[in-house]
Each structure stands twice: as C-alpha cells, then as structure tokens.
Amino acid sequence: xxxxxxxxxxxxxxxxxxxxxxxxxxxxxxxxxxxxxxxxxxxxxxxxxxxxxxxxxxxxxxxxxxxxxxxxxxxxxxxxxxxxxxxxxxxxxxxxxxxxxxxxxxxxxxxxxxxxxxxxxxxxxxxxxxxxxxxxxxxxxxxxxxxxxxxxxxxxxxxxxxxxxxxxxxxxxxxxxxxxxxxxxxxxxxxxxxxxxxxxxxxxxxxxxxxxxxxxxxxxxxxxxxxxxxxxxxxxxxxxxxxxxxxxxxxxxxxxxxxxxxxxxxxxxxxxxxxxxx
Amino acid sequence: xxxxxxxxxxxxxxxxxxxxxxxxxxxxxxxxxxxxxxxxxxxxxxxxxxxxxxxxxxxxxxxxxxxxxxxxxxxxxxxxxxxxxxxxxxxxxxxxxxxxxxxxxxxxxxxxxxxxxxxxxxxxxxxxxxxxxxxxxxxxxxxxxxxxxxxxxxxxxxxxxxxxxxxxxxxxxxxxxxxxxxxxxxxxxxxxxxxxxxxxxxxxxxxxxxxxxxxxxxxxxxxxxxxxxxxxxxxxxxxxxx
Numbered sequence: 001x002x003x004x005x006x007x008x009x010x011x012x013x014x015x016x017x018x019x020x021x022x023x024x025x026x027x028x029x030x031x032x033x034x035x036x037x038x039x040x041x042x043x044x045x046x047x048x049x050x051x052x053x054x055x056x057x058x059x060x061x062x063x064x065x066x067x068x069x070x071x072x073x074x075x076x077x078x079x080x081x082x083x084x085x086x087x088x089x090x091x092x093x094x095x096x097x098x099x100x101x102x103x104x105x106x107x108x109x110x111x112x113x114x115x116x117x118x119x120x121x122x123x124x125x126x127x128x129x130x131x132x133x134x135x136x137x138x139x140x141x142x143x144x145x146x147x148x149x150x151x152x153x154x155x156x157x158x159x160x161x162x163x164x165x166x167x168x169x170x171x172x173x174x175x176x177x178x179x180x181x182x183x184x185x186x187x188x189x190x191x192x193x194x195x196x197x198x199x200x201x202x203x204x205x206x207x208x209x210x211x212x213x214x215x216x217x218x219x220x221x222x223x224x225x226x227x228x229x230x231x232x233x234x235x236x237x238x239x240x241x242x243x244x245x246x247x248x249x250x251x252x253x254x255x256x257x258x259x260x261x262x263x264x265x266x267x268x269x270x271x272x273x274x275x276x277x278x
Numbered sequence: 279x280x281x282x283x284x285x286x287x288x289x290x291x292x293x294x295x296x297x298x299x300x301x302x303x304x305x306x307x308x309x310x311x312x313x314x315x316x317x318x319x320x321x322x323x324x325x326x327x328x329x330x331x332x333x334x335x336x337x338x339x340x341x342x343x344x345x346x347x348x349x350x351x352x353x354x355x356x357x358x359x360x361x362x363x364x365x366x367x368x369x370x371x372x373x374x375x376x377x378x379x380x381x382x383x384x385x386x387x388x389x390x391x392x393x394x395x396x397x398x399x400x401x402x403x404x405x406x407x408x409x410x411x412x413x414x415x416x417x418x419x420x421x422x423x424x425x426x427x428x429x430x431x432x433x434x435x436x437x438x439x440x441x442x443x444x445x446x447x448x449x450x451x452x453x454x455x456x457x458x459x460x461x462x463x464x465x466x467x468x469x470x471x472x473x474x475x476x477x478x479x480x481x482x483x484x485x486x487x488x489x490x491x492x493x494x495x496x497x498x499x500x501x502x503x504x505x506x507x508x509x510x511x512x513x514x515x516x517x518x519x520x
Contacts, residue, residue, distance in 0.1 A: 157387075157392065157393055160380075160384055160387060160388065161388075163377075163380065163384075164377060164380070164388055167377050167378075167379055167380070168374055168377060170339060170359070171371065171374060171375065171376075171377065172388070173339075173358075173359040173360045173363070174337055174339070174359050174360075174363055174369045174371065175360075175363055175369075175388050175389065175433075176360050176361075176363035176364040176391065177360055177388070178358075178360045179360070
C-alpha cells in the first residue's frame with residue numbers, strides 16, 4: 001500500500017516535470033512543440049555525455065538545461081520565427097525537427113542503449129518501505145519546479161510580460177513589450193525544461209534515440225487536459241499518473257501504458273476545455 | 279495653427295502623406311498633420327472613416343503603403359510597435375484595451391518599462407483617478423466600464439509619454455465621467471507638456487479638450503481648423519451628420 005502510494009506520487013511528479021516545458025511553450029506561443037520528446041532525448045544524451053566524461057552526476061541536470069536552452073533559442077530563431085504567421089506549419093516543423101534530432105542522435109551515438117550515472121542510487125526507508133531514492137528526489141524537484149515556475153510567472157517582470165503576451169499579444173506590443181523576445185526566451189526555457197527533465201529521468205530509464213517519444217504523447221495529453229495553468233498541470237499529473245499506476249499495478253502494465261491517453265480522451269469528451277477552463 | 283505653418287522643427291509627431299489599409303484597399307489616404315508638445319489634436323469622424331486605422335498605422339500595427347510618420351524628427355514609419363511604444367508613445371486602443379484577467383496594479387505595471395518606476399509615478403495616478411489607486415489588487419475585468427477607462431488613461435499617464443494616441447476614450451461613458459476625462463487630459467497637457475492625438479466621435483468632449491481639429495472622411499482629411507474658433511462647432515456638426 002505504501003509502495004503504491006509512493007508510486008503514484010513519484011510517477012505524477014515525473015509527469016509534471018516532463019510536461020512543464022510543453023505547457024509553457026503552448027501557453028505563450030500557442031504552439032504544440034512536437035519536438036518536446038526529442039528535446040527530452042537530447043537531455044538524456046547530455047547526461048550520458050557528462051557522466052561518461054567523468055563529471056559529477058549532479059552536473060547532468062544543469063548541463064542538460066543549458067544545452068536545451070541554447071538548442072531552443074537556435075530552433076526558435078531559425079525554424080519557428082519565420083513560421084509565426086503559419087501556426088499549423090510551425091507545429092509540423094516541430095514534428096519534423098523531432099525526427100531530425102532523433103536521426104542525428106542515432107548517427108552520433110548509434111541505435112544502442114546508453115546509460116548515465118545516477119546522482120543518487122539505492123533506496124530510502126519511507127513509510128516503512130525501502131523506496132528508490134531517486135524517485136523521491138523527483139518529488140522534491142517537481143515541487144520546487146512548480147514553485148519556481150509560479151514565482152517566475154507571477155512575481156517577475158518577465159512573467160508579467162509573458163502573461164500579457166498570452167492574453168493579448170497586440171496590446172502587449174503596443175505597450176512596449178517585445179513579444180518576439182518573449183517567445184524566444186519562452187521557447188528556450190521550455191526546451192531547457194524538457195532537456196533537464198530528460199536528464200532527470202535517465203537514472204530510471206535507459207537512453208536510446210527514441211526515449212522521449214512515449215513521454216511526448218503523455219505530456220501532450222496532460223497539457224490538453226490541464227490547460228495552461230501550473231496547478232492544473234499538477235492536478236492532471238496526479239489524476240492521470242495515479243490512474244496509470246493503478247491500472248499498471250492491478251490490471252496490466254501494458255494497459256497501464258495507454259491509460260493516460262485513454263483517460264485524457266474521456267476527460268476531454270466530458271470537459272472539452274480541460275480542467276482549468278470552466 | 280502654428281504647427282502647420284512653422285513646419286516640423288518643434289512637432290512631436292509629424293505625419294506626412296500617410297496612406298495605409300488592409301490588402302489592396304486603402305483605409306487612410308494621404309493624411310498629413312503635425313502635433314506640437316502640449317497640444318491636443320482631435321481627429322473627428324464617424325465609424326468606418328479610418329480613425330482607428332490611422333492610429334494603428336502610426337503605431338506600426340497596420341503597414342503604411344506610402345507616406346511617413348516621424349516622432350521628434352526621427353522616422354518611425356512601419357517600425358515594430360514595441361519600439362514605437364518605447365519612444366514614449368502611449369497608445370490606448372478602443373477595444374480590448376486593458377488586460378481583463380490581470381489586476382489593476384499589473385495593468386499599470388505594463389504601462390512602465392520597469393517595476394521601480396511604478397511606485398515613483400503612482401502619485402500621477404492618485405492625482406488623476408484616486409479610485410484606481412484604491413483598487414490595485416482587483417482584477418481589471420471586474421471594474422465598471424467607467425473605471426476601466428480610468429485605468430486605461432492611468433496606464434497612459436504613468437508611462438509619462440511625449441504623446442498619447444487615444445482612440446475614443448469617451449465612448450459609452452456617462453457625461454460626468456467624460457468631463458473627468460477632459461479635465462485629466464487638459465491637466466496633463468498643461469503640467470507635463472504632453473501632446474495628445476485624440477480620435478473621437480463625441481463632439482462636445484472633443485471641442486472641450488482640443489486645440490485643433492481635423493475631420494476624417496473616408497480616409498481623407500476634408501477639413502481642419504482651430505477648435506476655439508466661433509464657427510467650429512456648427513461646421514463640425516455639419517460634417518459629422520453627413
């Protein structure tokens with residue numbers, strides 16, 4: 001029972017961490033970033049490179065975030081910015097980009113499975129069970145991330161500008177806000193979050209060129225259900241992540257793998273606006 | 279009249295031969311005027327005559343196909359709106375002009391370049407609209423229509439602009455509120471030498487604040503003159519009726 005509870009909380013935390021980058025890009029840019037899974041993969045390989053080079057495993061996370069931010073800034077400038085007037089093409093472009101990134105990774109690292117060292121290994125005794133320490137770290141990270149994103153959005157000038165751009169881009173521009181820069185920084189931030197998330201989950205999973213793909217699908221469904229809101233995303237992660245763990249435990253892990261997608265479709269059928277909006 | 283005769287050397291805003299519109303159809307045609315510091319020019323015209331498009335063209339939201347817009351002598355024609363705004367231009371659009379889901383305070387913060395400036399300048403808002411200062415934490419969308427217009431004008435004032443471009447601020451306001459708006463605009467112009475380009479349909483309001491007027495009809499300026507002139511009201515009435 002304790003294990004089940006911890007599974008639910010840690011799985012939800014993972015989902016939250018992974019979907020956060022997708023959500024902020026959707027919120028500010030009205031863009032579903034289908035390269036999100038590929039960014040996650042890049043984060044995983046960044047972690048692999050860092051620990052393979054003999055650096056401290058804790059460095060994998062900031063290193064992946066930096067790689068992701070730079071990658072995001074370049075992708076926004078080169079691929080997305082020319083397509084802002086054609087939102088559907090921009091979404092397709094991110095899809096294509098995801099494929100290209102996976103191929104480049106395959107070309108450099110091969111198809112095989114890689115590993116990265118874990119900053120913490122072993123188990124911690126909690127609720128009278130020994131539980132994976134790293135999964136518990138992820139809960140702390142998810143809480144910190146939720147707090148940090150809330151602080152960024154609600155207590156900084158960048159956050160205010162970003163919210164203004166979300167609500168009414170032309171009005172924001174007329175008040176001197178450089179919406180192009182807000183978009184660029186947001187995409188960089190979203191990509192940084194995706195890559196950092198990739199590095200954060202590598203201690204639990206093996207790294208391969210398509211490791212991000214199933215996470216892309218789940219994040220996408222989560223964000224559709226949650227809408228653009230941090231508490232909404234937390235709630236959606238708990239609900240859908242919890243359902244996934246329950247189905248995997250009591251029914252079958254295979255069906256558990258599709259729980260999020262199926263349940264999200266059902267929720268959206270009942271509440272087309274998702275959890276956050278009416 | 280002096281601005282028209284003396285040329286551009288002192289004018290804050292100078293618009294020359296401006297033509298703009300959507301797709302092939304020009305909405306604003308060959309419009310020229312200039313505004314001096316501390317001067318209020320009102321552009322009058324009925325709906326669909328191109329008043330809002332004129333302001334949007336000055337702000338860079340609508341592309342000018344010919345003509346120029348100069349601010350303090352610098353050419354800003356077809357510049358990006360955010361850079362034009364940062365040159366101390368406060369634009370208050372007619373529709374969707376405030377962020378309904380943000381608080382009053384957040385709306386005001388967006389009027390200044392950095393948050394530090396907000397506290398320094400809160401006195402400006404307090405002097406003009408004390409009611410706005412009382413409602414800083416309230417969501418802007420929950421304000422009454424009149425209060426939203428006060429917030430809109432406050433956001434313009436707090437920018438300490440060189441020029442304000444104001445699109446039909448009097449629309450839908452009760453007479454006492456319209457009088458309050460006129461009072462604030464006149465006080466601002468006198469105190470800070472702010473120039474104002476006002477786009478209006480409300481003739482009494484326009485004449486109570488403006489130094490000069492121009493009539494925009496199907497995108498062209500068909501008449502202009504001194505707002506204080508004795509025959510002005512009758513002439514304008516005539517134009518606006520047709």
